[in-house]
Amino acid sequence: MSLLKMNGITKSFNGVTVLHEVNLTVGKGEVHALLGENGAGKSTLMNVLTGVFPRDAGTIVFDGQDVGAVTIRQSEEMGIAFVHQELNLFNDLRVFENIFLGREYCNRAGKLDKKRMIAETRKLFEELGVEMDPTEVVANLKTSQKQLLEISKALFFKAKLLILDEPTTSLNNDEVAHLFHIVNNLKKENGTSFIFISHKMPEIFALSDCYTVFRNGQFIATGRIAETNPEQVTRLMVGEGYASEDVYARRKTEGEILKLEHFCGPGFSDVNLSVEKGQIIGLTGLQGAGSSELMQCMFGSTYPTGGQMRIHGRPLTSHSIHSAMKAGIAMLAANRKENSVLPDMDLLENMYISEHTLSAWKTPINKGVEKKKFEKYRSLLNIKAQSSNSSILSLSGGNQQKVFIARWLNTDAELLLFDNPTQGIDVGAKAEIYKLILELAKSGKTILINTLEIPEIQKVADYCVVFYNGSIIKVLKHDEIDETTVMLYSTNAINSEEV
Numbered sequence: 001m002s003l004l005k006m007n008g009i010t011k012s013f014n015g016v017t018v019l020h021e022v023n024l025t026v027g028k029g030e031v032h033a034l035l036g037e038n039g040a041g042k043s044t045l046m047n048v049l050t051g052v053f054p055r056d057a058g059t060i061v062f063d064g065q066d067v068g069a070v071t072i073r074q075s076e077e078m079g080i081a082f083v084h085q086e087l088n089l090f091n092d093l094r095v096f097e098n099i100f101l102g103r104e105y106c107n108r109a110g111k112l113d114k115k116r117m118i119a120e121t122r123k124l125f126e127e128l129g130v131e132m133d134p135t136e137v138v139a140n141l142k143t144s145q146k147q148l149l150e151i152s153k154a155l156f157f158k159a160k161l162l163i164l165d166e167p168t169t170s171l172n173n174d175e176v177a178h179l180f181h182i183v184n185n186l187k188k189e190n191g192t193s194f195i196f197i198s199h200k201m202p203e204i205f206a207l208s209d210c211y212t213v214f215r216n217g218q219f220i221a222t223g224r225i226a227e228t229n230p231e232q233v234t235r236l237m238v239g240e241g242y243a244s245e246d247v248y249a250r251r252k253t254e255g256e257i258l259k260l261e262h263f264c265g266p267g268f269s270d271v272n273l274s275v276e277k278g279q280i281i282g283l284t285g286l287q288g289a290g291s292s293e294l295m296q297c298m299f300g301s302t303y304p305t306g307g308q309m310r311i312h313g314r315p316l317t318s319h320s321i322h323s324a325m326k327a328g329i330a331m332l333a334a335n336r337k338e339n340s341v342l343p344d345m346d347l348l349e350n351m352y353i354s355e356h357t358l359s360a361w362k363t364p365i366n367k368g369v370e371k372k373k374f375e376k377y378r379s380l381l382n383i384k385a386q387s388s389n390s391s392i393l394s395l396s397g398g399n400q401q402k403v404f405i406a407r408w409l410n411t412d413a414e415l416l417l418f419d420n421p422t423q424g425i426d427v428g429a430k431a432e433i434y435k436l437i438l439e440l441a442k443s444g445k446t447i448l449i450n451t452l453e454i455p456e457i458q459k460v461a462d463y464c465v466v467f468y469n470g471s472i473i474k475v476l477k478h479d480e481i482d483e484t485t486v487m488l489y490s491t492n493a494i495n496s497e498e499v
Contacts, residue, residue, distance in 0.1 A: 002061075003028045003161060003193045004049075009058035011044055016386070018044050021058070022219040024212050026161065029191040031183060033204045033225065036214035036237055037429065039384045039396050042197055045214075046163050050075040050082050063160065079160030083150050083167060085197075091139035096121040098138055099153045124156050128182055143170040143334070144287055151179065155186070165197045169423050170334075172287030172452070180207050199430075200453075201230040213237055247434045247459050248478065251442050253278040257312060258415060258446065260298075264306035267293030268470045271307070275448070277414070280441050282457030282481075283450040285467030285490050291450045292334060293470075295417045299331040300324040311415070325358055330413035332404055334420040334450075340404045341392055348374050348388040350403055355410045377406035382432055398429045405433075409440075416440070416447045422456060434459045454483045468492050 004026040011019040019041045026032045034042050047053045049060065051070040060067040062078055070078075089098050096117045105113040105120075121134035130148050138146065147170045154162055164183075168176045184207075186192040198204055204211070205225055212222040213236040221236050254277040263271040268290035275281055283291035296302050298309060300321040309316045311327050324331075333339035342350050352370045374388045381402040385395055392400060401423065408416060418437075422430045437460050441447055451457060457464050464476040466489040474489040487493075 001028050002026065003030075003063055005059075005061040006045070006049065007059050009045060009048060009060075010056045011048060011053060012056055018217045019048070020218050022214060022217070023222075024219075025222070026193050026195060027210070028193055029187050030210060031187060031194045031196055031208045033196045033198065033208035033211040034214070035197075035204070035211055035233060036220075037398075039216075039399065040214040040237070041217040042214055043165070043396065044217075046082060046165070046195070046197075050080055050163070076157075079158070080163070081154035081157070081159035081161070082163045083154050083165060085166040085169065087143075087146050087150055089138050089146055089149065091137075093138060094134070095132060095136050095138060095141075095149060096134040098149065099124075099156055103157070120156075124152060128152055128155065129178060142288070144172065144175055147171060148175065148179075151182075155182075158190075159192070161193045161195065163195045163197070166199070166423075167196075168198070168200065168203060169420075170287075175287070176203070183207060201234070204233070205230060215239065247431065247438060248461075249438055249442075250462075250478075251278060251438075253462075254444070259310040259313075260307065261310070262307035263294075263297075263304060263309055265293065265297035265304040266302045268297070268467070269306075270471055273465065273472065275446060277446050278441050278444055279463070280437060280447045280449065280461050282461035282464045283448060283467065284452060284454065284457060284464060284486060285473075287452065289467040289490065290470040291465070291467045292419055294467075295331060295419050295448065295450055298324070299329060299417055301331075322357070325354070325411065325413070328412075328414040329417065330354070330408035330411055330415070331417040332401075332408060332419060332421050334423065340407075341400065343391075343393055345392065346389045347383075347385055347392055347395070347403055350392045351377065351388075351407050351410060354407050358411060373410060374406070377409065381406055381436065382429070402429070402433075405436075414444075414446060416445055418447060418449045420451055421449060422451070422453075430456075454481065454486050457481055457486075466490055 002025050004024070006024040008021045008023065009019055010017065010021055022041065022045060024034070024045065036042050044053065048055045051072040051074060054069060090101070099121055100117050105116050107113045118134045125132055130152055132145055132149065138149070141149065147167065151167060167179060171179060183194055187194065196204070196208055208225045210222065210224050211233065213220040213233065215237060256274055257277040258275040260271050260273040271294060285291050297304055300319050300323055303319050316323065316327055342353065348370055351374055352365065356365055371388050377383065378385065383402045384399050392403065395403065401421070422433055437447055449457065449461065458481050461481065462478055464481045464486060465472055466474040466476065466486055468490060473492065476485065
């Protein structure tokens, strides 16, 4: 029996049709994967369902009732919860305050009943197996904890349908397994339905019962996951032009550009690493193993506690973001919304801000010159945007990420630190990014990529540096990289050789 039926949904913005008579049916107690490239219309359809955008045409039936014009509040009251890819938490509020925001409990005197809200938050976490202090300020949480808080918040009010948009982006393997256990338990025990939006094929096939594919704002196909395979689904998403070939190519490298000697900092220690100009180095390990923390310290976000970092043989003695940028270092941060998006600036301004941070004492910004640069990067990166003066918030997550890659390419940095660069990017765009990374390395750029997705490292990296408990435990050559080997070292399941 179906819980949700959306038929013939059409939506346009400024005369541009972004959804053309699309359909989606979700059964009760079902996990339904909603698939498509960035810009395919998935998020727009979900925003129509949850009352963010009014539909131009089509019908919606939810739990047997025809749904007319719906507001965000009405969708919540019907039992629909949307857990967005971009976290929507208030960092300056406490955990329990975020959960009860807008639905606070009050006592007979009309004052906030904090004790009751804290107690119920603690009970919720115990039921879900989430380890988190209800009174902790959200700003102090790790990104993975914030993701689990978003999901817990949606579950607290007993939603009939949960929309999970890239929910595993910031979770490690154990946390992903725990989330899947929660989803399967709610599906089985409560009959809760889920719309699962993801680009990670192993997770889609592990969790979902059914799927629907959109492409370019149109309905393409629907069916049961058990009756298809990742290759078929990917072709439906991308079109017949899709190719899954290995893009890795060896190239000449020059002399040493980066050297870390007994480098220590928050979350990592005694890191020794030498990188040549033009190399691509993949960093990986379990969440919190130290690879992301190392990148943040190299870029000046945190301060080292020992050792030395050399660029072109010269010690980097002043550790700040500005000093790192002046030394030719750029960083694509993992948490796009908190660390990259400038919501009050358009695409052009989001692109050129880093370059003009470095050239603050030079001539004023020439918008004509900057627009030409933007068009160059839009073509190079295949950024799907109407114009350079569009809002950064008007773009899908994957296209936002491309703008931020353009931001750093625009600084002519020599050493590029990419922390989870394909976060929220679809399979087609990922292939474009992989080829771009190899082209950048071929042109002389040096790239360090931190990711938990080993297939990404296999596609582009010359070496894979595996972290465990804050230190490098193994360095693998390109031909030695495979998921089983990396996981064995990541978990310290085998004795490592000295590296």
